[in-house]
Amino acid sequence: MSLKVYNSYSRQKEEFVPITPGHVGMYVCGPTVSGESHLGHARPYITFDVLFRYLTYKGYKVRYVRNITDAGHFEEEGREAEDKVGKKALLEKLEPMELVQKYTNLFHWAFKQFNCLEPSIEPTATGHIVEQINMIKKIIEEGYAYEVNGSVYFDVKKYAAGHDYGKLSGRIIDDLLSTTRELDGQEEKRDTADFALWKSAAPEHIMRWSSPWGEGFPGWHIECSAMATKYLGAEFDIHGGGMDLQFPHHESEIAQSTICNHTSPVKYWMHNNMITINGKKMGKSYNNVIKLTELFSGDHPLLTQAFSPMTVRFFILQSHYRHPLDFSSEALVASEKAFKRLWEAYEVLQKLRLPETGEGQIDEALESRVLNWLSEFEEFMDDDLSSPKVIANMFELAPVINSLKDGLIPTGALAASTIRLMQEKFHTFLEDIFGLHSENSANNNMLKGVMQLLIDIRKEAKNKKDFATSDKIRNQLTEIGILLKDEKDGGMSWNVN
């Protein structure tokens, strides 16, 4: 079966065929480490983490490059040539690189909580100034950039004459060129649609590098072009990022790389949609940001409780990555419960007793439904990563699993091979591909031993119909957050809430 992905560039689903058979080059726009990551950032990195995992599952050798933007861009291009990172550093009285390090560490910490795999290469913008300068030089040589007062701009009009600037983001070039917006500093540009490749640094500017055009710093878009070219080549398979980066960032990236490398850089452009809050995009300018640390601690006016990383990951996977996802505490609570129920069914499944040969009669109808649900896992993922549908099927299977365990469905109703397949598929999709894991923090042997002791005492009490003792044990455990459940067969299980 073959994977189909939605290509933003062609605006349709296309069969995924890598440029080099067996290998995939994937670039994802990483974070700007001038501040703390928020819930909105979780979506692209989890989405593309799943894609990375899925491609790997499909047997591809994937080189996953995700940059760290630590050089900072303009707060408002053309208006105040302010380096975002530099400015905040002054306020916090930190060295710029100290600030960058702090937020990079925090970013890494948060996404480790989310169980995101580390990219193959995580290049930084500041570490690739030379590559960026070389690329700009090349673009000037090609005649598509010009220097003014120590800054270098990309000539969009000239580019658009021979290329389809605006195709990715659905812009009409004439509209872009005729924009009448008045911005200070625009007079340097030949055209308002032009964008900076290199900016001359004002004296107070902290982050600065020498270049053939004087002291300055790179434009925002050039870093991705330079680093993607360096590590993935002039032409690579997948470029991912948030929808809000389509224009101008990715559009400009295409233009720069195309001129520099004489080929269109990316085969498949993939964009995730936004996380909204009350219908509005989560973003600094809207003042509706929930930082990841706040999410994990529950310390935010919009949160009724803390939410674990796995709950958030599951929440994100329950919707399709190209659709907007509206956040609310209620929605997260629902996902938390759903995830818990699914995970418990998964754990039950892994411990399910396999039927002996000839034990009971196979329920053909059930068997074929189960096999169908299982085979759809991959089918759905192949269809542009339809994780919500896979999860829906898992929930169809959960009652089957629980009923097998409780004896409501006889053990022999499903063939041993079917149950084994179910175990395998759940493991593969839930853990390897979706990247989910147990949140049961009680995985230490000492607690297990203590719990076994309590369970034994409670069983004895129950056998003696000493319900006062048995209830005391259960109730007090409940109070400290351990849930004890009586099983149908007289056994007991427990989990930490």
Next chain:
RNA sequence: GGUCCUUUGGCCGAGUGGCUAGGCAAAGCUCUGCAAAAGCUUGUACAGCGGUUCGAAUCCGCUAGGGACCUCCA
């Protein structure tokens, strides 16, 4: 203003022409010493109006609401 997207049951959220998505919540039942968990059953939703069609949540048009991008943004 320009370009594009979207509007599904109490809530979240799949779904692009005909077949029950799913989750959470709610109600009833079964199991249980009681409870929890689990299982079973129940909802007949697709913004409004009109059109195409044998048939539309799904295609087209209009109206209304929401949103994204056009500026740093995941």
